[in-house]
Amino acid sequence: MFELAGHNGLGRNVVLNKMFFEHKSAKEMSDNINSKTSPKNWDRVIMHVDMDAFFAAIEIRNDPSLKGKPVIVGGPADKRGVVSACSYEAREFGVHSGMPMARAQRLCPDGVIIGGSLEMYGHVSTQMIKILLDYTPLVEPVSVDEAFLDVTGSMKIWSEPLSHAPLRLARDLKKRIKENLDLTCSVGVGQSRIIAKMASKLEKPDGLTILSRKRYRELFAQKPVSVLWGVGEKTAHALNRMKIITVADLIEFPADQLIKRMGKSAIWLKTIAKGDDTGKVHALDHLPDEKSISHETTFAKDSTDLEYLRTTLLALSVKVARRLRRSEFLAKTVSLKVRSDSFKTITRDKTLSQPTDDQTIIFKTAFSLLPEEFRGKVPVRLLGVKADSLVKRNDLTQLSLFTHGPDSHNQSMSKLNKTIDSIKERFGDSSVKPGTLIR
DNA sequence: TCTGGGGTCCTAGGACCC
């Protein structure tokens, strides 16, 4: 951070964090921000709020005796569980989310393993969103523990001077989350979603980073392409084979050649490299409709027992159908997912003659898609059922708006409440919709 | 070391239609 602060003399650095606040006076800060990259001249002010070690932090908050200990939240090792979140103390041992619990336990034998409650995390997530809504109606959850905010319209309230408005707002927001939820978050601020998103990661935990587009480019130019959001292992390798190693390489690489090699994603890769994305932050009650609803389960032990597989598929179908009905969707397509003992995963799907939310139809369709080799021969590790190509029931049955009450205020209130309630349904199970960040 | 669960988006071939 002091390295970044070292750029202050150039009058262009707008990277700030908690260290910065503690060590710099208001005067120094205003000198720092007072430049042509000042947030005051931004066309948009986007924030990304990312809760720190969310599940683990909630567990520690609820049981202070866990404070300072390596806390690991996830499924049990003997049921092939993985880590879904862990405290920073656990990370010191090399534990991270997505890691098999068996391995985490070996790395961190004294770690406190907690199964956790997705329902409770969803509840806290809802509380967090409610706080964020006090700053702007444009709050778009990305997952249980993350959201984008477009606070462009809120800037005037947080002046004077205007150049400090994003900083003041972000500090206030962090303070309120700390006071109300007793949790910390990291906030990234920038002129686009991608900049805000990348910025929030920089000073975790309890960070606050404001990044101009210029500074964003300076900061990431020499970093490997894999730091970019959306560039995973495979894409990084593909780019590396084209001699594209750093973010700067990606920016400089001729667009037409990149499109030839990478297809459509080339455009997006260039965009994130430059921090130029124009993606809007959706208002909470105008989120794009869900595209699919699915449930899957991994068995504690692989199974060749067809009756067991049937029962499991039925249970999964019931869960999927229930969610379809609750959210008033019908599915045009039913999809089955099977993972074998050798970890090979296949999917089979079928488009129905009539869209449905009926568990029996979903189950029968899913079961009929189960290939012969998995009916007693090849051991099955995982089964999944997905409802796809969703349509709103109302769109289909032509039920009109008139069926709702006449009181427009109550109507919009209940709509908002319903929307907030549905966050848990939609995001409370650590699901995400990464696509909305981009497209 | 033995790899969860819930999502989104993209690609690609073949069918089918105009």
Place this chain on the structure above:
DNA sequence: TCTGGGGTCCTAGGACCC
């Protein structure tokens, strides 16, 4: 007798994210 081009749907698989 050889031969269009475009559009959309269906199905399977894969990359990626949290």
